[in-house]
Amino acid sequence: MGSITLMHYLVLGALLFCCGLLTMVVKRNAVGILIGVELVLNAANVNLVAFGRYRGAGIDGQAAALFVIVLAAAEAAVAIAIFMNFYRHLTTVDVDRGDLLRG
């Protein structure tokens, strides 16, 4: 059993990304989609930290990850505000019921 290499982290990140993406696509609940977004973002974070660690980039990877976490928090706040409004208009959080952006 070898040591844990960069490839492992990348595979984990990819899996996590796929899970997040899948969640975004299949979940009709708005909160579910938000969770999917979080998964995708965190998959990116995994990759950032892994590259930072293995490619000798100092703390750049961690810094970027922290930045993304902060951004995700802000994003979540905004998204939840949008959903609150969405709910107020449609009394549901099922995104398929809202197609106001349809062209």
Next chain:
Amino acid sequence: MSSLELMLLAATVIPLGSFLLLALAGARLGKPLAGWVATAAIAASCVLSGLVVVRWQGMDAAARAAARSAPVPWTVLGDVPLEVGVNLDGLTVAVFFMVTFVSTWIHVFSIGYMAGHSDEIDGRSKFHRFFAFLSLFCFSMLGLVIADSLVLTFVFWELVGLCSYLLIGFYFHKPSASAAAIKAFVVNRVGDMGFILGLGMVFWFLGDLSLAGAARRFAEACGDPGSALRQAGPLGLDMATWLGLLLFCGAVGKSAQFPLHVWLPDAMEGPTPVSALIHAATMVAAGVYLVARIFVLLTPQALLVVAGAGCITLTLGALVAVVQTDIKKVLAYSTISQLGYMMLGMGVGAWIGALFHLLTHAFFKALMFLGSGQVIEGCHHEQDIRRMGGLWRRMPVTCATFLIGVLAIAGAGIPGTSVGLGGFFSKDEILAVAYSRVYGDGTHGARPHGSAAPAAGPWAMTETGHRSALTHAVPGVEHAQASAPLPALLFWVPVIVAYITPFYMMRCWWLTFMGRPRDDHVHAHARESALMVVPLVVLAAGTLVCGLVLFRPLVAEVAPAGLLAPTVDGHELHEVHHALMPIVGGAFVVGFAVAIALYARGLSLAAAIARRLRPLHRLLEHKFYFDELYGLVLVGGTHLLKGLCDLFDRIVVDGIVDALSASTVRLARFSGRDLDERVVDGAVNGVGRTTWELGGAAGSLQTGRIRLYILLAAGGVTAMVWLALAAGG
């Protein structure tokens, strides 16, 4: 200007003043004052011209030459000045006096005649109009007589034509009258067309349109063998001949010569005094007068044509006159025949004889026309001599004066003496010259005259007694025809016609005045008007005396130098008469006798003969079918051409224009609707529509479903990565 010229000028202008007065205020003058105004005017002219004649007679040659003054400039044609002046010579004086004298008495006659003939239309009097026209005619005719330039001659030439038109068409409510007026004017215009072209030739070749100047230049140019005038022109005649012939065309029209003689008989639609004045005494003789004036411009070939035209005309007129039954038509055809004699005289070189005949003819023909007017007026507008007869009882003066006219035209006289009437001298003089030209020895007795009289015509003719010859003025230039004898027909045809003339005139007189009345109605109402008898008597007296004593010497002195037979004086005239006596001396007796024999017992004998000679009679009755021929060919041809032109204009020219505009509209429609709307607009709209449709298609992807967007985004990214990897790999 000399006093003589001023007198002639004044005598010319006075009738113009009368015309203006009558034109502006004639209606107010009314009847018969308007007539007396015109009569007074022409009488004043007559007195003036009488004074001129008297004074002229008393002058010697030097004084006569001094009496002519230089012409005054009128205008400029190109760079050739046109001048006008009075052509003062014996011929002018003689003709002027004749015109004013005859006119005056015809005016007097007209006052009586028109009193009953002018008011028949809707109660509107045209009496003053008649005299206004008559005054205008007198002015024009006198102007024509004194004109000294060809242009001025042409101006008055057309004016007398206008007066003739207006007076023939005086009874214009009758369609036949206005048609006759048009015919007269248009036929004259055909001749004038030639006249204008002749003037063009004079201008071109001679560069001087005055009579004297043209004659001088013509002599110079013809003397020069290299001059353009001697070049050959169309039909083998040289340009000089054409010049003369074209000018002669005018005379053919005005003097009713063959082939333009057709208008004169129709002109009898005019009032009878008009026929007497214009269509017998004066205007129709103007053609002969013109030929006399341009005589020096005529080459021997041209003179031969003149003689030929005259010969045909005099035959034609006499033959047709034989069968006419309208008294005025008989006189009209006899006028044509007599004009033919004059023209023949001009053509054979009997310059003096022809003009002499012109003057005597004016008297006796005016006399006879007035006589016929008296008859027509007296018989309530009956003009057919078959319905008259026996009128001598009712109209003794008319009958007697008419007979004097008949004797004069027939050339009655006592052969071998100088006792005779007008035609006896004048017509026989023409025949005498024709005889000598035909049978005279071409060279014998002739003396070349050219060097002695350089101003004479180029083909100047010299003569000795009545034996004459033509020699060329310039030695070395031969004109074969110049000295050749004329065709014998030019003598024998007029001689034969000289037998016919007394016949038809006597027939006319006899049927009118003698025998038994054939129509009681006509006879019963016939009467003479006192006012109208006076002119008859005066003109009869004139016919008896005036012809011989006054005119011939006046004319003779003017004769172009070297002219053929200008000096046939009393003594030689006897000789000529002696020579010709067996041939023509008794012609009038024969003619009269035949006529009286035929018509003494009424019309039946003549009718029987006419039945025998049916085709000939019909030919003559239809005047050789000239009217029909011209009507068919010329008038019909013009109408056809006019119709074709009109059709061409409306169908072809306008058709092209309309088609052009229609096709422009079509093109506009095509370019505006088809091309513009479909192609150009189509392209622009197509782009828009495609964009629109593409937008619509793309819009359908925008479902607004967020999950689909995510899926698509993911799929897109995947595809791009895939592509990048594939490309990189």
Next chain:
Amino acid sequence: MEHGNLLNLLIFLPAVGAVLCLIVPGTRTVKVVATATTALVMLLSLGLFRHFAWWGRGDGWQEAVFGGTYGERLYEVTRLDWIRLDGTTIQYFVGIDGLSFPLVILTTLITFLACLASWNIESWKVGRGVRGYFALFLLLETGMIGVFCALDFFLFYVFWEVMLLPMYFLIGVWGGPRREYAAIKFFLYTLAGSVLMLVVLLAFHFYSPVRTFDLIEMAVNDRIAAVFNAETTSFLGWKFATAMFVFLFIGFAIKIPVFPFHTWLPDAHVEAPTPISMILAGILLKMGAYGLLRISYPILPAAAEHFAYALAVLGVINILYGALCAMAQTDFKRLVAYSSISHMGYVLLGIAIMTAAGLQGAMFQVIAHGISSPMCFFLVGVLYDRAHHREIDRFGGLWLSMPVYGSLATLGFFASLGLPGLCGFIGEFWVLVATFSAPFAWARPMAVLAAVGVVLTAGYILWMLQRVYLGPARPEYESFPEVTGREVFILTPMAVLAVALGILPQQTLFNFMNGTLEQICELYGDGVSMMASVAGMCLGR
């Protein structure tokens, strides 16, 4: 060259009058204003006589009046820069010489008479405004006088177009039943000519070594003449002078009008109201002949000689064809219109043969026809006002019921026929004689054919007189009133002039224009003028 302002006054006074017509109250006032304007213009134009007066000048008057060469002596000249372009200037350049002087007088006179003839506009039953009619009428006068006075090609063109538009409306609005058709036909025909003239205008400008629009300079400047007439100068593959001459000729031929560009004329005349017909026949047709003499012949003499034969043939066709067509007409006005075509043929023929006598005849015919044809049209108009139809065959015997009118009509139509002593004769006679003696071999047959026109003219005029004025009186015309004082007043000046011109051609016309015509003849170049001068004598040929 003598400066003066009279022409400016003549040109623009009618325009001022036109504006006044639009603002003054009441139709009667409008008429008074228009008539007063035309009368004033006519009186002022008489002032031009002081320059051309030959009386009282003694023997050397010809030299004193006309000067030496073409364009040396112009009167009442105004020369102002108008539009500055790169390298050239379009000028407002007006002035008159012996060529335009008689035409200006004719224009002011006929316009005045036509204005008087318009006084019964209410009775035309067209129901259109009086105000607009007189305004356009006066504007038309501005254009016409301008055309005759302009000596700058560009200005000439502008006035030419200025004249066109009022005419279109006057026919198209105040005309007869088919007025739109006639007006559009007139307009398109004339416009087609204008376009060709515009091409020439530009080509002259760009080909000339001296950039100018000055018509006098183009005629007398040797450098310009050398370039224009050179064989090597070509325009779209044609010889320059030839092409320009043809273009100009078509432009002017439409106005004259020359067969086959003539069919607008009968329609325009038939539909136009009487006064407009008078102007159309009296003045507008003359512009074609004037244009030829002002522009084509002085500037392009070589091409003119080249086309002399063709032009003469067209002239003869005009004479004969016009006369034959006139004979075929049943509409009185159409007959007079076709007779105009026939008479203008003499003008073209006289111009084409390029001799002094020919030019004299042509110009005399221009003026004479400018007097006799308005008279004829007015005579027809008088009849139409009473009968409300123009069918020749339905008239008859009018000389009985209207003796004064009948006499004036006889005078007018005989003047048109060319009777000696009346104005029509001199022009016809001069042209015929000049043609016969022209320095061209083909001139003789042309003269013979043209002389046939004399017979045809007599034919159709007399036939018409017979059908309308002679013959038995018809009851339906018995009650026609005799000509009114106004009508006599209009006819009298024309009748007097018709007689005066016929009797005294020298004093009334030739003295005023022969000097300039001879100068134009001198421009023709040595070949033609020498031949022309010997034509009179030709003893040495």
